[in-house]
Amino acid sequence: MLRFILRRMLQMIPTLLAVVLIIFVIFSVVPGSFITSLMSEGRNVMNADVLAHLNEQFGLDKPLPVRLWDYLWGLAHFDLGISYRTRSPVWDVIEPRLWPSVKLALAAMGFAAVVGIPLGFLAALKPGSVFDTGTMMMAVSGLSLPEFWFGLLLMYVFALHLGLLPSFGYQAGSIKYIILPAVALGVSPMALLARTTRAGVLDVMNADFVRTARAKGLSEPRLVRTHVTRNVLVLVLTTLGLQVGSLMGQAIVIEKLFSWPGIGSLLVDSVSTRDIPVVQGTVIVIVLWFLVINMLVDVAYAAIDPRIKVT
Amino acid sequence: MRVRFNFALGLVLALLVIAAAISAGWIAPYDPIFDADLMNSEMPPSWAHWLGTDGQGRDVLSRILYGARVSLTVGLVSQLINSCIGTALGVSAGYFGGWWDDLVNGLTNVMLAIPSLVFALAIMAVLGPGLPSLLIALGLTNWSWTCRIARSSTLSLKNQGFVQAARTAGFGDTNIMRTQILPNILGPVLVIATLGIGGAVLAEAALSFLGVGIRPPQPSWGNMLTDARELIRTAPWASIFPGLAIFITVLGFNLLGDGLRDMLDPHMRTRRT
Amino acid sequence: MSGAPSGPVPPTPVLSVRDLRIGVGRSNELLHGVSFDILPGETYGLVGESGSGKSITGLSVMGLLKRPLQVTGGSVVFRGQDVLTLGRRARRKLRGDRMAMVFQEPMTALNPLATVGRQIAEMFVIHRGMDWSQARRKAVEALESVRVPAPEERARSYPHQLSGGMRQRVMIAIALACRPDLLIADEPTTALDVTVQAGVLELIAELCKAEGTAVLLVSHDLGVIANMCRRVGVMDRGRLVEEQDTRALFENPLHPYTRGLLAARPRLGSRTPTGRGRLTELDQVVTGEERGRDAPTLTTPRGLRLEASA
Numbered sequence: 001m002l003r004f005i006l007r008r009m010l011q012m013i014p015t016l017l018a019v020v021l022i023i024f025v026i027f028s029v030v031p032g033s034f035i036t037s038l039m040s041e042g043r044n045v046m047n048a049d050v051l052a053h054l055n056e057q058f059g060l061d062k063p064l065p066v067r068l069w070d071y072l073w074g075l076a077h078f079d080l081g082i083s084y085r086t087r088s089p090v091w092d093v094i095e096p097r098l099w100p101s102v103k104l105a106l107a108a109m110g111f112a113a114v115v116g117i118p119l120g121f122l123a124a125l126k127p128g129s130v131f132d133t134g135t136m137m138m139a140v141s142g143l144s145l146p147e148f149w150f151g152l153l154l155m156y157v158f159a160l161h162l163g164l165l166p167s168f169g170y171q172a173g174s175i176k177y178i179i180l181p182a183v184a185l186g187v188s189p190m191a192l193l194a195r196t197t198r199a200g201v202l203d204v205m206n207a208d209f210v211r212t213a214r215a216k217g218l219s220e221p222r223l224v225r226t227h228v229t230r231n232v233l234v235l236v237l238t239t240l241g242l243q244v245g246s247l248m249g250q251a252i253v254i255e256k257l258f259s260w261p262g263i264g265s266l267l268v269d270s271v272s273t274r275d276i277p278v279v280q281g282t283v284i285v286i287v288l289w290f291l292v293i294n295m296l297v298d299v300a301y302a303a304i305d306p307r308i309k310v311t
Numbered sequence: 312m313r314v315r316f317n318f319a320l321g322l323v324l325a326l327l328v329i330a331a332a333i334s335a336g337w338i339a340p341y342d343p344i345f346d347a348d349l350m351n352s353e354m355p356p357s358w359a360h361w362l363g364t365d366g367q368g369r370d371v372l373s374r375i376l377y378g379a380r381v382s383l384t385v386g387l388v389s390q391l392i393n394s395c396i397g398t399a400l401g402v403s404a405g406y407f408g409g410w411w412d413d414l415v416n417g418l419t420n421v422m423l424a425i426p427s428l429v430f431a432l433a434i435m436a437v438l439g440p441g442l443p444s445l446l447i448a449l450g451l452t453n454w455s456w457t458c459r460i461a462r463s464s465t466l467s468l469k470n471q472g473f474v475q476a477a478r479t480a481g482f483g484d485t486n487i488m489r490t491q492i493l494p495n496i497l498g499p500v501l502v503i504a505t506l507g508i509g510g511a512v513l514a515e516a517a518l519s520f521l522g523v524g525i526r527p528p529q530p531s532w533g534n535m536l537t538d539a540r541e542l543i544r545t546a547p548w549a550s551i552f553p554g555l556a557i558f559i560t561v562l563g564f565n566l567l568g569d570g571l572r573d574m575l576d577p578h579m580r581t582r583r584t
Numbered sequence: 585m586s587g588a589p590s591g592p593v594p595p596t597p598v599l600s601v602r603d604l605r606i607g608v609g610r611s612n613e614l615l616h617g618v619s620f621d622i623l624p625g626e627t628y629g630l631v632g633e634s635g636s637g638k639s640i641t642g643l644s645v646m647g648l649l650k651r652p653l654q655v656t657g658g659s660v661v662f663r664g665q666d667v668l669t670l671g672r673r674a675r676r677k678l679r680g681d682r683m684a685m686v687f688q689e690p691m692t693a694l695n696p697l698a699t700v701g702r703q704i705a706e707m708f709v710i711h712r713g714m715d716w717s718q719a720r721r722k723a724v725e726a727l728e729s730v731r732v733p734a735p736e737e738r739a740r741s742y743p744h745q746l747s748g749g750m751r752q753r754v755m756i757a758i759a760l761a762c763r764p765d766l767l768i769a770d771e772p773t774t775a776l777d778v779t780v781q782a783g784v785l786e787l788i789a790e791l792c793k794a795e796g797t798a799v800l801l802v803s804h805d806l807g808v809i810a811n812m813c814r815r816v817g818v819m820d821r822g823r824l825v826e827e828q829d830t831r832a833l834f835e836n837p838l839h840p841y842t843r844g845l846l847a848a849r850p851r852l853g854s855r856t857p858t859g860r861g862r863l864t865e866l867d868q869v870v871t872g873e874e875r876g877r878d879a880p881t882l883t884t885p886r887g888l889r890l891e892a893s894a
Contacts, residue, residue, distance in 0.1 A: 018421040026437055140317075140569065144509060144562035146516050149536060149554030156543055156550070208692035214648055215687075216707060216758065217680030226706075230697045249426020253517045257540075267429065268521055271436040283433060287424050306742045307696060 001302070008298055012291040019287045020075065020280075024068055027276050071280075080284070081277035085270075090281040094266065098285070101262035104255070105247040107182035112190035113240065119190075120197025121232075125224070127202060135194060142191025148253045151184030155258075181258040185251055189243040193236065200235035204228050234305050241297030245290040318570025324563025328556075332379035339373035343530045346370060353546040363548040366538050367528075371549060374530035375556050381531045382560060385445050385515040386508040392450030394504045397457025398496070402488055404458070405465030415462070419455050427452040431514060435523045445524055449511050457503050464496040498575045506568035509561035516557050532557050594886075596664070597621035598765050598798045599645065604658035606640055606649065615640060616822045617658065619881075622766070627792065627799040629813030629830070631806060631845075636819040638802045642768045645800070646685050647675045663765060681711045684759035686788075688771040690751035694743040700754050701727075701739025707761040726757040730787060749780035753787065760791055767792060768800045773808060785812055806849060810834060815886060818842045827883040838882040 074081060080090035123135040158180060204210060205228065213223045252264035259265070263282055270278035302308045340361075352368035354360060362371035404415035422430075431448045438444035468474060468491070477487045518524035519533025527534050532553040539549035599622040606615035615637045622628045630638040643649050645660055647667065659666045662683065667675055687693045694703060704726050705719035714722065720739065727735035730753040743751055752772060759767055769788060773781040789812055792799050803809055809816055809830070816833050818826040818841065826839040837843045 014417070015421055015424050018417065019425060022421065023433060026433055140565055141558075141562060144558055144565050146513055146554055146557045146561070148517065148520055149550070149557060152536065152540060152543065152550050152554065156547055160544060208687065208689055209695045211648060212687065212693045212755070212758075213695070215646060215679055215685040217676055217678070217710060218706075219676060222710075227695050227698070231695070234697070246426050249429045252428055252432070253520060256521060267432065268523075271432055271523065274436070279433065279436065283425070283429055286426060286429055290424050290426070305697065307744050 001299075004302060005295070005299060008295045012288075012295065015291060016284070016287065017072075020072065020284060021068070023280050023283050024071060027280065028067070075284075080281040083275055083278050085273055085275045085278070090277045093278055094263065094281050094285060097261055097263050097266050100260060101248060101251060101255070101264065104178065104181055104185065104251055104260060104262060105244060107178050108186035108247060108251070109189060109240075109244050111182055111186035112188075112193055112243065115186075116190035116193030117197045117236065120194040120199075121201055123194070124198040124201030124205065132198075136198070139191040139194045142187045142194075145187055147184050147188055147250070148257050150187055151181065151254055151257050154180050154184055181254050181260055184257075185247065185254045188250070189247065192243060193239060196239040197232065197236050200232045201228065203235065204231045207231075230304065234301065237297055237300055237304075241293055241300075245293040248286045248289050315570070317566045318574065321563050321566025321568070321570055324559055325567050328379055328560045328563060329383060331376050332383045335373075335376035335380055339370075339376045341370035341373040343369060343374045343377040344528045346373070353542060353549070355546070356548060362552045363546065365535070365546070365549045366542050371535075371552055374535060375532065375552060378530045378532045378535065378553065378556065379560070381442065381525055381529070382512045382515060382557070384442070385449060386511040386560075386564070388446050389449035389511045390453070390504045390507045392446070393452075393454040393507060394457050394500055396450070397454035397503075398461045398493075398500055400454070401458035401461025402465045402492055402496070405462040405469065406484065406488055406492070412462075415458065419458050422452075422455045427510075428514060428517060431518060432521075432523065435518060440523055440526050442525060445515055445518065448518075449514055452514075453507050453510065457500055457507075460499045460503060461496050464499065465492050468492055468495055498571075502568055502572045502575060505564055505571055509564040509568070512557060512561050512564070595623055597661075598624045598626075598663060599800070600659075600661040601641070601645070602659045602661070604641065604644065604660065605656045606637070606644055606653060607656045608652045608654075613656065614653070614822050615644075618819070618822075618824045619658075620817050620824060620827060622798050622800060623886075624765070624798055625793070625796040626815065627789070627801060627813045629809040629816040630800065630802045630819060631804065631809045631816055632819035633804060633845075635821070637822040638804075638819045639770055641819070642685065642770050642800060642802050645766075646679060646683060646768060648685070680707060680759075680764070681762045682764050683766040683768065684762075684764040685768040685770065686752070686755050686759050686772050689775050690748050690755055691775070693755055694751060696743055699740055699742055700746065704739070704754065704758050704761060707758055711762045722761075723757075726761055727754070729760075729791065730754070730757045732757075747780075748776050749784060752776060752780075752784050756784070756787060756791070760795070760797065763795050764797060766798045766800065768802070770802045771804070772801075774803070774805065781808075788812070806845070818845065824881050826881070829884070829887045832884060832887070838884070839880075 071081065078091070080094070082088070083090050083093050086093060119135050119139075123132040126132055210223065210227060213227050218227075248263060251260075251262060252268060254260065255262045255264035256268055263285060267279065267282040267286075270276075270282065346369060348364070348368035350368065351360075351364055352366055354364045354368075356363045360370050360372065362375065365371055365374070400415050400418075404412040430452045434448035434451065435444055438447060474487060474491060477491060482490075515524055515531065516533035516536070519526075519531040520537050522534075522537065525531035525534055527538065535553040536550060539546070539553065542549055601621075602619045603617045604615055604619070605613060605617055607613040618637070618641060620628070620630075630641060632638045640649060640653060644655050645662070645667075649655065655668055658668075660668050662678070667678065670678075694700070701720055701723045704723035705716060708714045708719035708722045709716060712719075724735045724739050727738055732738050732750060732753055738746070738750075743754075746754070756772075767788070772788065773784050776784060785808060788799065791797070799812075801809065801812055813830050816828065816830050817824050818833070818839065820841045826833070826837065826842045828836075828838070833842065834846065837846055
């Protein structure tokens with residue numbers, strides 16, 4: 001099993017490298033970076049010498065392949081470069097934002113799973129019923145909902161109108177700040193999970209081995225508990241993993257809306273200030289998160305499904 | 312039966328939005344940008360302004376109607392670009408195989424690893440705000456699924472006899488891809504594209520909301536929400552209606568896509584009773 | 585049973601199906617009134633093409649018909665009780681315990697995520713109230729009885745690690761675990777390799793004979809039916825058209841459909857050295873009017889048993 005994990009980790013590297021390459025190339029085309037935008041703003045008129053000095057300091061005067069190589073070399077040493085804006089290491093800028101983002105993603109996923117999976121399950125056990133149709137309609141609506149609008153509405157109702165929950169901010173260790181953003185972020189995954197679970201349960205309930213279980217004389221509850229659940233889990237796990245993996249990216253808008261100090265809002269801020277190293281660093285972190293989650297999903301699969309050979 | 316209901320409802324909603332976008336120029340009661348009456352700002356819905364006015368005194372209804380143009384343009388065009396890229400890459404990868412297939416596969420994996428919003432954000436940072444940039448950025452972010460489906464369909468079609476038969480009959484590769492393979496994958500590609508329109512509309516709204524998409528005073532449902540956010544206490548309607556418009560549009564295309572997919576079952580795996 | 589001048593007293597059938605009708609909704613009837621008896625310990629075959637209704641007959645006896653199919657008329661008397669009138673709970677209690685079923689596809693009939701031993705042991709836990717460790721031991725015994733080599737090891741394997749024939753043996757072990765009175769085998773060997781088929785059929789025959797289990801064998805394969813069954817019912821388009829003792833059926837088929845079925849078999853030596861042959865099509869032998877819901881049922885009485893029946 002350990003070798004399996006190690007192998008999957010090694011497989012992540014080419015993808016990561018490719019991402020770094022693409023991002024790097026995209027941003028080398030940027031017509032202006034933080035430094036030149038300082039110049040064009042006209043507030044701090046810098047003369048050519050200072051500009052040249054800054055360029056040299058950040059290594060921007062070197063040709064593209066050299067810069068790329070330097071960056072990759074730095075990556076290998078876990079050095080993400082220096083932020084243009086704060087002049088401090090990019091990692092120091094990113095690091096305090098990591099945990100809030102992870103917390104938010106996990107909270108949102110927790111909400112989505114706790115609500116979505118049972119709903120999907122129940123809907124599948126009574127297919128065609130009012131409950132089923134209603135749940136599926138709700139699911140499709142959940143997928144169509146702009147989550148920042150929903151977040152705004154939640155804010156309005158719960159924070160401003162009812163005054164129950166704070167509408168922005170972050171406080172480590174306190175639950176009430178995370179509720180609204182987690183729910184807003186979790187609606188879409190919840191809807192998807194409900195649909196996927198329902199489809200999975202229907203698939204499994206129609207499977208031959210369930211017919212065998214009925215022929216054996218198992219009662220429905222027992223059948224569902226011992227034969228159906230695990231098999232559905234196997235089907236649902238992929239969706240669950242994918243959702244968690246992409247939540248970091250989807251959280252961007254929610255983080256901005258609720259002033260949540262996470263990676264997403266950092267990305268937006270650094271994009272608007274053209275702080276390229278931070279942008280690159282953030283993207284790398286987000287992609288890494290996705291890849292790690294994917295790997296964990298694969299590991300979980302191998303643990304649950306005996307058909308998968310763990311070599 | 313539920314299949315046709317989905318499809319019908321989706322079609323109705325989508326056509327509604329399309330109609331609104333096309334006819335905005337004629338039926339909008341006010342100019343969305345210039346009819347700004349600061350004396351009448353933040354007014355609730357009334358007979359003069361059916362959906363109220365926003366922070367600058369502009370009519371919300373008119374802005375929503377014009378905003379439909381933006382959303383639909385972005386949605387449809389970007390998805391068209393995505394489908395073209397995805398189909399071209401997927402079919403050629405499946406058809407020719409070899410190193411090209413490996414390359415496309417690797418590229419697809421990379422694209423799938425980067426959340427689309429993040430990628431779009433990065434590209435917008437490079438290109439700057441505005442409609443053309445949006446079209447390019449969103450057109451480049453969502454082709455992966457199309458590519459996958461196109462590739463696997465091409466592979467399974469290749470394994471059936473008639474591609475081989477066409478080759479021995481002397482048909483050229485492009486001809487075969489165009490006449491034999493393309494018609495067969497049109498269905499699933501269309502489904503993904505329709506579902507993708509909803510995603511593109513959401514993405515545009517998000518990007519505009521963040522300030523990197525369509526910039527005010529051009530009306531976009533996303534940037535209307537940015538402005539409305541400030542006024543949430545005093546003018547909540549300014550937040551409700553643009554969001555509702557997004558919701559209805561995306562819902563329409565999602566239902567449409569779902570309905571299409573169910574009609575094409577069993578090609579795509581969906582389970583209804 | 586021996587020497588009585590008026591003939592042996594017929595024993596009460598273990599299964600007595602009368603005028604069974606199955607349909608979808610009101611208008612669409614799939615089974616148009618099927619009646620037959622199975623005596624205790626007897627192996628009874630139900631033969632017919634796909635779509636003749638033989639499988640749904642078996643499923644309806646077990647109570648496993650899937651919506652939208654449902655029983656629309658008739659009775660199914662099992663051990664003196666009409667099971668169609670029983671509540672769901674009572675019916676469920678019979679399943680696995682007094683009547684059991686083996687299906688066609690051993691690949692998919694077992695839960696891929698549970699060990700084979702556990703799936704057999706489940707029978708003992710549910711129906712005999714054993715605890716799991718006891719049940720597992722019985723499961724190993726069951727594997728032994730179906731002649732699976734290295735039963736303790738096998739009990740710990742998962743279905744995908746076994747061959748098709750082995751899986752079917754596991755299915756048989758599960759079905760016969762509680763020594764039911766009736767085993768319904770729905771095309772048990774159709775999905776297996778030819779080389780494995782005989783072994784599985786022999787196993788069923790042996791085990792059922794030893795326990796006195798009656799068997800309803802459903803198959804489209806005349807060879808299987810001929811080898812295994814004492815009595816055969818021929819089904820066509822939802823009707824039972826003929827029922828005879830096996831030997832009599834093959835020697836002297838009564839109904840045109842049966843004749844067509846027998847004629848359609850390719851026969852060794854039926855082709856002249858110089859001639860070319862075609863298989864006889866069913867339509868050449870039996871007309872349309874002789875099939876379908878109004879087709880008559882031609883039966884002959886059961887032959888005398890030479891040995892004491894169970």
